Amino acid sequence: MSGFPAEGGCDCRALRYRMTTAPMFVHCCHCRWCQRETGSAFALNALIEADRLELLAGTPDVVHTPSESGKGQSIARCPTCRIAVWSTYNRPTIRFVRVGTLDNPDLAPPNVHIFTASKQPWVVLPPGAPAFPEYYVSSTLWPAESRERRAAAFAAAKR
Secondary structure: OOOOOEEEEOOOOOOEEEEOOOOOEEEEEOOHHHHHHHOOOOEEEEEEEHHHEEEEEOOOEEEEEOOOOOOOEEEEEOOOOOOEEEEEOOOOOEEEEEHHHEOOHHHOOOOEEEOHHHOOOOOOOOOOOOEOOOOOOHHHOOOHHHHHHHHHHHHHHHO
């Protein structure tokens, strides 16, 4: 993906960040939990290593919320306007950046649509787009470089 590094932030601009590289992969999640969390039909998340996400301004409030897995998620929100800018799940070395908070969200289109079994019936997926009723085996879709980056981030989480 070209256009990286890329910056983003919240509506009031009190919280700003930079993705220093392109994300490893971009999920468009249609699960009911994401629908409820976003108040929309889906969540669009760019997966990137925590050390490739630089905080430029502000300090997010981290809100712990439940998730369908039972492990919960931690959502980083602007303390002023409350916009969610990223989440972490059970691995703190990976951030799920809300693509809509990028200054140019066009830089990170979805690589895969997940949990489409619960997608809104009026959402029409592009022909040929990778889509799965639930989750998927990442090794079948992720490029080799992204798989290597993820493995390194997982190893860092174990240290």
